């Protein structure tokens with residue numbers, strides 16, 4: 001059998017630590033034997049970021065904009081300890097942050113559901129996709145420690161000469177207090193809204209959005225208004241044709257509704273809500289290692305990755321020559337997501353079919369009871385049905401099932 005052909009290359013962004021080890025295993029065992037894999041390779045591993053002063057990350061993000069589909073391995077975001085460990089000349093910024101700001105998109109995270117790993121919330125039957133606005137708010141805020149009495153003001157000097165000033169608070173106690181100012185851009189909120197509605201049309205799911213507009217009558221209310229306006233003008237007709245709904249409510253109300261729901265919708269979240277709620281959802285659905293993540297830009301470029309990090313603790317065991325039981329599922333699904341999207345864009349049904357089969361083989365492996373440790377620890381299957389596999393054994397078990405499907 002000949003290998004499955006590709007026409008346009010994928011942007012391949014390699015990464016760090018245990019996920020870099022898995023990356024190579026996935027390629028060698030599950031992809032290269034079957035697909036004539038075309039990629040434009042960018043090594044985002046920390047040593048190469050150091051060597052290029054992080055230019056490689058910028059180049060990779062620009063390549064993703066040019067070629068339209070990228071797949072990324074987890075990468076280290078350096079902190080002080082990493083600067084020492086890797087002898088870095090700078091504490092480089094988060095690669096994901098850099099890529100997000102160049103591609104300007106929204107991050108969609110969805111759990112992979114399998115039999116034997118049951119959500120903690122009994123009513124959840126379908127995945128809940130979190131759409132996290134990846135710009136601004138508290139992540140781009142400025143702060144002041146105002147540890148003395150004084151007056152805090154928020155001032156805006158308009159280009160047209162108008163000055164708007166609001167008193168924030170007058171501190172009277174000797175120990176003062178703390179201050180924070182944050183912003184968002186209408187343009188970014190608009191592209192967030194469009195990304196969510198596009199993704200809904202793409203995946204045929206409803207959109208739920210919530211803020212605290214009753215309290216934040218200007219800031220959060222602007223998010224609500226922009227979503228409503230774009231929905232009315234650009235998406236309402238399409239949604240009605242597809243039988244989809246756009247539902248807006250308050251953030252506390254939506255949390256209660258999400259818990260009572262069956263799942264199967266896109267939950268659009270402001271930046272901070274998305275940060276917090278995506279970890280809650282991942283855990284409640286079973287495991288962070290079963291959470292996929294895709295960055296979608298308003299102009300239709302896609303970057304697929306796993307939601308988890310580089311699994312540092314396992315990597316140190318691997319370096320000591322010990323076998324690890326690290327779950328590669330989310331990384332495999334990053335590849336299948338990217339291959340499927342490439343197939344869709346280039347009209348390559350065989351490539352899309354391969355991606356679907358690899359997903360099927362992966363799910364079947366778990367449902368047959370072959371699991372990495374993280375899943376074996378939480379499965380509802382009886383112990384005698386479960387085979388605890390090392391990373392290598394797990395990938396080999398997937399390969400065996402994939403070959404039967406091909």
Ligand code: NAP
Nearest residue numbers: 074075076077289307308309310311312313326327328374
């Ligand atoms: P992590 O890599 O997500 O791992 C945290 C813990 O979760 C692991 O120690 C492991 O628990 C469990 N885990 C996560 N993924 C797993 C998998 N695939 N299979 C089995 N268990 C898994 O987070 P971290 O240790 O806090 O961060 C490590 C590095 O990743 C950091 O340098 C951080 O900057 C980076 N990071 C990158 C990204 C990204 O590139 N998207 C995202 C987050 C973090 P046990 O040890 O108990 O087995």
Ligand code: MG
Nearest residue numbers: 274275276279
């Ligand atoms: Mg977080």
